[in-house]
Amino acid sequence: MPGAKIKNMEGFAAVSGISRPTVSKYFNDPGSVRKSTRIKIEAALERYDYRPNIYAINQNRRRTKNIGLVVPNLTDPFFAAIARTMEGLILAAGYNPLLLSSHGGAEQEISNLDSLRAIKPAGVLLAPLGRASNSALLAEFADEIPTVLFDANLENVGEAFFGSDNAQSIDLIVQYLCRTGEPPAFFEMKNPVNPNAYRRRTAYTASMERLGQEPHFIRVNGEGWDFEEIGFRQGTRVIAEKLLPTNTVLCSNDRLAIGLLSAAFESGARVGLEEGCELRIAGHDDHPFARYTCPSLTTISQDYAAIGARSVETILALIEEGKSAKEREVTFFEGRLVMRGSA
Amino acid sequence: MPGAKIKNMEGFAAVSGISRPTVSKYFNDPGSVRKSTRIKIEAALERYDYRPNIYAINQNRRRTKNIGLVVPNLTDPFFAAIARTMEGLILAAGYNPLLLSSHGGAEQEISNLDSLRAIKPAGVLLAPLGRASNSALLAEFADEIPTVLFDANLENVGEAFFGSDNAQSIDLIVQYLCRTGEPPAFFEMKNPVNPNAYRRRTAYTASMERLGQEPHFIRVNGEGWDFEEIGFRQGTRVIAEKLLPTNTVLCSNDRLAIGLLSAAFESGARVGLEEGCELRIAGHDDHPFARYTCPSLTTISQDYAAIGARSVETILALIEEGKSAKEREVTFFEGRLVMRGSA
């Protein structure tokens, strides 16, 4: 029950009976002071309402305790989820996370980095938009401030990258689909916004060829990040015009698959493994809603716990060890097959 | 193409040929200086790389330009969307939005407010958790810092509240459902986390009675914010045990409805308006995903453009006019019926 407000550390030092530099030391690391003085300070904290002024702190510290966290689109629950786990890890390490969303726009991405520059963060975790990103400006930023990329890789930007092993995960699901039915066609956007989409395209071709199957692509038009909408509209057309070369469709990501599932439902095409189903649909990412589609969506679960953990570990190491790594570390984590009702 | 970096306003004032206090004035309001000096300063900004140090600024300003934006759960796309629109409005007004999510936890909500206190925001827009919130501590916070609530109201906390008119919107959809088929039963959680859920419960009863129908409740167990999961698991049970009193179900929110739709699908119960369907399901909120459920979800669209706009306007007025309003303003916006395939 803190009583009277105290306006600065000078005043707080006075009431706690400890000198100001020692109090300052305490706030920067409570373990760095003698136990007896720690007790005195904490007793004073109980009695009085005082918190160090964060602006004064940051003005004087060499490095702030801020870590920027930039995701391409918070409206996408996938990024909301990964951002949340990263936030927790950053807090646990005693740093202050600052979450920004680029809202699918390259200008917003740049303006996010500008905002971050203003707060002089110790480091930044950045999931870039991908193809749309202004990579020259991103590289410039990463040159000033320790930056780790995740989810989408841009060549030579940042000190490290952590993401999914699309070659492995796509191979996993292509093998599964081929083993259990007709080989899949690949449903994707003509001009994907995300580099992962390109990797998955390549991985699909490679897997199919390895299995002696001919790759088939269903490439649909559409711009932006409204993937469900694109999957739905183009899916409706594809089904109506009977453009599907096989009864099995592997979508480049779950959000397209969600749209396609909805299109199939409204078109009267039954999806799933059961008797009488005319279509199998699979996705990639294990979107939070994939469990609740009708039927539930067979997909690949990205190991975002690992991606998040390693990204945070790495930026912390960069910050605390001081300098940048000799070599840019690039690590791909394996995906896991999640078998559900749709394929 | 800014050239050499300049470390402080002193240096920048020197190269721009203007005195430091005037430069300071310029950065706080470019319109407050003479046109000829504005041109000189902006010319220097082109040639040199300088931005005022945000920590030094905020240490000395009476009020910062920060506005806190706290939502109960960013993983919920509904809140992600409303947060996004509010962010845009705050930026447009020349303020700096700071987005925090309480992740469904009361402790996190409090710690978010503590983080905000540390940055001394000019004002805060807060969507509280609701029932779980520590409303005493929230009230204490709102007492220190101008605060506007949205989405979920807590009595006498904050200077104003903006949200949906649950009585109107529930009446709208209950009337629609009664007009077009059997009167709905109300599917909800036994102990909802959100005050809106209580309002909707009451509104449902009132509407049904007004229409001369007997209200029926399906109250399911479940804790936390994993509504889809709860809707799915309990929905599966309810369908299996044939506990539905009518063929029409109105869910307290879309996320429960999404789970229930999934349960119905897996249970083989056809949902919708078409021939041969045995169930109608409706929701509330117009969740971004509601368009893509199978069948697409009939629901109520909250006017979150209005809620966001009025909330931001109000907090800005409070900040700029200085003092708090005479009376706590409480405004409910009407919902709109969105007719889709499920009911």
Added chain:
DNA sequence: TCTATAACTTTACACGCGATAAGTTTTTAT
């Protein structure tokens, strides 16, 4: 051209803390 006034300049201090140096006290190890 003159004058009122708005806008500028210089000077100075305040903000609240981090950091460091030099001296003093307390704790730990022998």
Added chain:
DNA sequence: ATAAAAACTTATCGCGTGTAAAGTTATAGA
């Protein structure tokens, strides 16, 4: 008990701004 080490104290500076006072110059309106 004693010396060395650790932790404290006082004193002082620096950070990059906001802000205010007092004096000076530019601008607008007559």
